[in-house]
Amino acid sequence: MSDNQTKLVVLICEEALEPIVLPEFLAAGAKGYTVCDARGCGTRGVRDARWLSANVRIEALCREPVARRIMEMIETRYSDNYGLVIYTVDATVIRGDKF
Amino acid sequence: MSIDPVVGFFGLGLLAGLLRSDLKLSGGLSDTLSIYLLIAIGLKGGIELSHATLGQLVVPVLIAVLMSTITPLVAFPILRRLGRLVRPDAASIAAHYGSVSVVTFAVGTSYLSRVGVDYEGYMSVLLVFLEFPALIIGVLLAKGINRDTQWRLLAHEVLAGKAIVLLIGALLIGWLWGAESSGALTRFYGDMFKGFLSLFMLGMGVVTASRIDDLRRAGPFLIGFGIVIPMLSAVGGVLIGMAMGLSLGGTTMLSVQYASASYIAAPAAMRIAIPEANPALSLGASLGVTFPFNVVIGVPLYHEMAKWAYRLQGVA
Numbered sequence: 001m002s003d004n005q006t007k008l009v010v011l012i013c014e015e016a017l018e019p020i021v022l023p024e025f026l027a028a029g030a031k032g033y034t035v036c037d038a039r040g041c042g043t044r045g046v047r048d049a050r051w052l053s054a055n056v057r058i059e060a061l062c063r064e065p066v067a068r069r070i071m072e073m074i075e076t077r078y079s080d081n082y083g084l085v086i087y088t089v090d091a092t093v094i095r096g097d098k099f
Numbered sequence: 100m101s102i103d104p105v106v107g108f109f110g111l112g113l114l115a116g117l118l119r120s121d122l123k124l125s126g127g128l129s130d131t132l133s134i135y136l137l138i139a140i141g142l143k144g145g146i147e148l149s150h151a152t153l154g155q156l157v158v159p160v161l162i163a164v165l166m167s168t169i170t171p172l173v174a175f176p177i178l179r180r181l182g183r184l185v186r187p188d189a190a191s192i193a194a195h196y197g198s199v200s201v202v203t204f205a206v207g208t209s210y211l212s213r214v215g216v217d218y219e220g221y222m223s224v225l226l227v228f229l230e231f232p233a234l235i236i237g238v239l240l241a242k243g244i245n246r247d248t249q250w251r252l253l254a255h256e257v258l259a260g261k262a263i264v265l266l267i268g269a270l271l272i273g274w275l276w277g278a279e280s281s282g283a284l285t286r287f288y289g290d291m292f293k294g295f296l297s298l299f300m301l302g303m304g305v306v307t308a309s310r311i312d313d314l315r316r317a318g319p320f321l322i323g324f325g326i327v328i329p330m331l332s333a334v335g336g337v338l339i340g341m342a343m344g345l346s347l348g349g350t351t352m353l354s355v356q357y358a359s360a361s362y363i364a365a366p367a368a369m370r371i372a373i374p375e376a377n378p379a380l381s382l383g384a385s386l387g388v389t390f391p392f393n394v395v396i397g398v399p400l401y402h403e404m405a406k407w408a409y410r411l412q413g414v415a
Contacts, residue, residue: 016370019252054126081374 003096007067008059011074012038013084015054022058024073029066031099034059042085055083061091061099103210106394108297112304113391117311124302132299133363136205137265139288139295140223143208145273146281147220156221159343163353164228166339170332170357171197171236177328182320184380187241191369191376192321194237195385196328198361199229201262202303205296206394207355210402211348218348222356227266229356230364231257237365238372253372262364300394307391313383321380325388329358333401337408347409354401359393360385 009030011021018035025033038057060070067088074086093099115122124132148156171193178189204226211218234257242248257263273281314322336357340350362385366378 014370016367019256020249020371078374082370 004093006061006091006093006096006099007064007088008061008091009067009070009088011058011084011086012055014082015056017078017082017084018056025060025070028069028073030060030062030070032060061093063099101399102395103206103213105206105209105293105297105300109300109304109394112301113308116305116308123305129302132295134261134265135295136299137201137262138269139292140201140205140226141266141269142273142284142288144220144223145270146278148274149277151220156224160221160224160228162343163225164232167197167229167357168232168236169335171233174328175240182324187373187376188380190237190241191373192381192384193240194234194369195365195381196360197233197236198365199226199356200359200361200390201226202299203355203359203390203393207352207398209293209296210398211351216348217346218352219345222349222352223266223270225356227263230262234365234368237369241373249371253368256371257364257368260364307386310383310387313379314387317380317383321384322388325384326392329389329393329397332357333404337405341408341412347405350405351402354405355398358397358401360389362386362390
């Protein structure tokens with residue numbers, strides 16, 4: 001993988017999970033992340049981003065081994081009890097040494 | 100027994116939600132309104148406390164907090180045996196019902212001010228201390244003293260949450276500056292209280308309407324639970340209030356607090372501490388059943404209960 005080829009890990013989950021998983025993203029080796037509010041509909045029902053019903057979308061650009069660690073961590077520790085979706089996609093970046 | 104007009108706004112929001120109207124309070128406005136309510140309640144309590152000494156507070160607060168732990172401990176076996184709920188769900192719901200609702204408190208104060216009944220200023224101090232003991236009991240009921248529990252994160256979520264920070268902060272500000280220096284503030288936080296509360300109640304109506312589906316999932320047991328437990332807690336509140344020698348208004352407010360169930364602090368804390376628990380059940384019951392019951396029927400009913408008990412005591 002060239003220096004500019006990275007993985008984009010995207011985690012869409014209930015807001016309650018945000019303070020719990022963000023430190024774990026960093027511990028897994030991610031150098032940073034982006035969080036924004038999200039709304040939508042899935043198997044666990046509708047999240048319309050109204051009050052008391054918020055979802056967040058957490059994104060992190062990282063190297064492939066880090067992405068794998070994050071996916072494993074989410075699957076083993078949180079996917080049973082929290083409403084979430086996680087996936088990775090290939091991403092081409094500039095200044096690849098940042099990630 | 101009469102219903103406060105702010106409850107009318109709750110009904111309006113509920114109706115709008117059921118009609119799928121586009122009415123909604125944005126997250127920012129809801130946050131602003133809850134900040135306002137917390138400061139207003141804290142400030143009012145603080146100003147009244149400026150006449151009291153710390154010593155007068157310690158014993159009643161201690162008794163009221165100790166007694167508040169009965170609710171989750173009674174609710175838990177009921178939920179387990181009669182409701183046949185699994186341990187995490189029962190513990191989480193017990194925690195919701197042991198904790199308190201600031202907005203139900205606000206509706207209680209609004210009702211009392213309309214019928215012209217005063218209450219002890221330290222009721223808002225109680226609000227601070229009644230929020231978290233039940234949450235800790237809930238976690239202990241679910242897991243015992245378990246190392247896996249994220250106690251630090253939980254403690255931070257609850258103790259540094261905006262409810263506790265703002266209530267304590269506003270109490271202190273009111274207490275330090277007193278009525279004379281905070282006159283201009285009371286115009287904003289006192290005179291306009293009902294207006295802002297009505298806006299908040301409108302939003303609460305819309306949110307409650309969106310919980311109706313959860314109610315279907317919760318089933319008849321939780322609906323009954325959400326009405327009976329608050330009434331039992333309110334009876335306990337009347338008895339304890341009278342035993343503590345509170346005024347009629349103080350006893351009413353203690354009952355309202357014991358009867359109320361949390362739907363902001365508790366859900367957030369339980370998601371962290373008992374993630375196995377299904378939030379739709381606890382929130383469906385506390386927000387879908389108990390909150391509407393308390394604001395529409397509960398508050399006037401508990402006041403009548405307290406009045407009746409005081410009359411009885413007067414006769415005896």
